Amino acid sequence: MNKIEAREFKNFAYGHFTKISKALSSPKRFELLDYLAQGPKTVDRLAKETHMSVANTSQHLQALREARLVTSSKVKNHHYYELADNEVAELLQLTKRLAERQFPDMGEVRTLETTAGGSVPVMSSADALEEVASGRAILIDVRAEDEYASRHLTHAVSIPLAQLEEKLEHLPIGKKVIAYCRGAYCLYASDAVRFLRERGFEAYRLDEGPATSAISQELDTAGGKIL
Amino acid sequence: MNKIEAREFKNFAYGHFTKISKALSSPKRFELLDYLAQGPKTVDRLAKETHMSVANTSQHLQALREARLVTSSKVKNHHYYELADNEVAELLQLTKRLAERQFPDMGEVRTLETTAGGSVPVMSSADALEEVASGRAILIDVRAEDEYASRHLTHAVSIPLAQLEEKLEHLPIGKKVIAYCRGAYCLYASDAVRFLRERGFEAYRLDEGPATSAISQELDTAGGKIL
DNA sequence: CATCTATTCAAGTAATTATTTGAATAGATG
DNA sequence: CATCTATTCAAATAATTACTTGAATAGATG
Incomplete structure (x- = not known):
């Protein structure tokens, strides 16, 4: 097979996989997802819960939406964000479990x-x-x-x-x-x-x-x- | 509870979780892990398989080791890297599956x-x-x-x-x-x-x-x- | 012991990402 | 319709990350 074509295919595939992990790679976004795992919430409320500015929260949520980890919907002038798929919660959970296993002082928390x-x-x-x-x-x-x-x-x-x-x-x-x-x-x-x-x-x-x-x-x- | 203390605790926790996802967030590192899921390999071989320079490969592998996703061992003057835990392979798999579900043109590959x-x-x-x-x-x-x-x-x-x-x-x-x-x-x-x-x-x-x-x-x- | 091979290290540049600030928009409410 | 609330957008700065290059090291091998 043509090498250039093969490289493009890999870039395409790994590029997509890492859209997911890139979105998860910021502590703030991880925390947002953790809150969203409790149910749908507005930008405003998430900003208060995570102690971030509303603008910053909004931008992080947009990043999460682009990575297809959350979806948003409008009710009146409130925008509700929620997890896009139950597998997102599974991914959070698996990541936490792995961190607990691999970093001893993490495991101690539990x-x-x-x-x-x-x-x-x-x-x-x-x-x-x-x-x-x-x-x-x-x-x-x-x-x-x-x-x-x-x-x-x-x-x-x-x-x-x-x-x-x-x-x-x-x-x-x-x-x-x-x-x-x-x-x-x-x-x-x-x-x-x-x-x-x-x-x-x-x-x-x-x-x-x-x-x-x-x-x-x-x-x-x-x-x-x-x- | 003291707010500053609470924030420190969260930074500690989410900081650790995201060490994992940060490590996974680069397409090159994701690809390296994908190769390592096939079995232990040397730096040199991984560099060839991924078409990266040896120095760059080595640096990525060190990042993966710091995130505790891989371990390394020395046999003669070859350094073998391998996945640190079977859950790492599960994490790769779950991430791929989620990407396939959420990005339609990804799912089509299969x-x-x-x-x-x-x-x-x-x-x-x-x-x-x-x-x-x-x-x-x-x-x-x-x-x-x-x-x-x-x-x-x-x-x-x-x-x-x-x-x-x-x-x-x-x-x-x-x-x-x-x-x-x-x-x-x-x-x-x-x-x-x-x-x-x-x-x-x-x-x-x-x-x-x-x-x-x-x-x-x-x-x-x-x-x-x-x- | 000189050399070769495999790997890491250090420094520099390029590129990307995070956060803040202030303005813009869109829909409710008085 | 003026105002308020919730959210997004745009621009600027600060911080982090990726990749390259060339040198350094450590262990084999002739």
Whole structure:
């Protein structure tokens, strides 16, 4: 075969593959995708969540759209962005898992129960499933309500972190409380656990979020209620 | 929680995740990994296969090693690089699959049987499995011998492309010939198919290589012989 | 031990990417 | 219709990344 033609073909193929990985290669864009894995969101909201300027957020989202990792739609004068395909979430997950395997101090975040703000007791999904099923524990989702609505773990109850204090009285005394948020690298659940422990609850954070894992799929996406 | 501390934690986490995707974000490095998915290789050989300068190849390989996607070892004065983890191959595969799904003209490479140098008949792995099992076809691996040795499909026979002409007489007359190489984006199998068709064989290229897919795992890695 | 081969290193240039700023647009709302 | 909100666009600067060239090293081999 003609060498020039062959090179063009390879450039075409590898050029396309790397549109995907280029889009994933910026920490900010990776973080945006991580938020979008919780459900559709507006530019404005993503800008607040990631502490970026709106213009910068918009530009990153456009880059993600060009790489076909997200799609956008207009409702009134809000533009909603969302993941283009469930495989995008899988790609995020696989990348995280590989990072955890290959960089020892990454893996520790999950296993040694350390997070920013001090360490917090962690419970594995397998244990949590058992505790919740047996009625010894309740599972709370401390993300925003719409994220809970878009997808959550079975039997989880929605208590956004900001409302935890006011809803404290609704929590059953004597039961363990297992909190989760977006995943192991989101800090809301840790904040919730510290808050609850200061008030005498036996609280744990779940080692993952609703976007991941075989066990999460057993916990699943239905059930639960908004407290 | 303290905001500065939280931001540092996120920078740490997302910074690590994107070490992986940054490493994958260059077409040349993606191509290098694709070659390394066939087995360990030296810098020199990779430079030839990818048509890059040795210095440039070496630098890219060092970047991949820093991202923990490959490891290196020294045998005499040859440095062998290889994939650090099987999940790296999975990541390549998932990225390719996503690109095929999201970019229509990418997907066509596989389904419309077009490749550089003119289109060539393609056979799916499922069909190939059946044809080979029933004895109506033979499966040939046209990659280098050491790549075949490192991992190949069951019942495949090794005939490196360069030796195809001299080994033509060993091919059974009247049987279909199904050729494969590194995967859908490698052109050796297409070259082999065109060569064989010009000489009267009913030849097809397999739609994937040994690094991928559920069906490949049925075809598997053992069996076969070097012709 | 001189030389060869394989690989890495260092420096420089070219190219690409990220972020900020301020202006532009498009659709709601008073 | 004037104004407000949400988002995008354009231009400029700062930062990072890619590739080339030529020299340096380290281990074989004659």
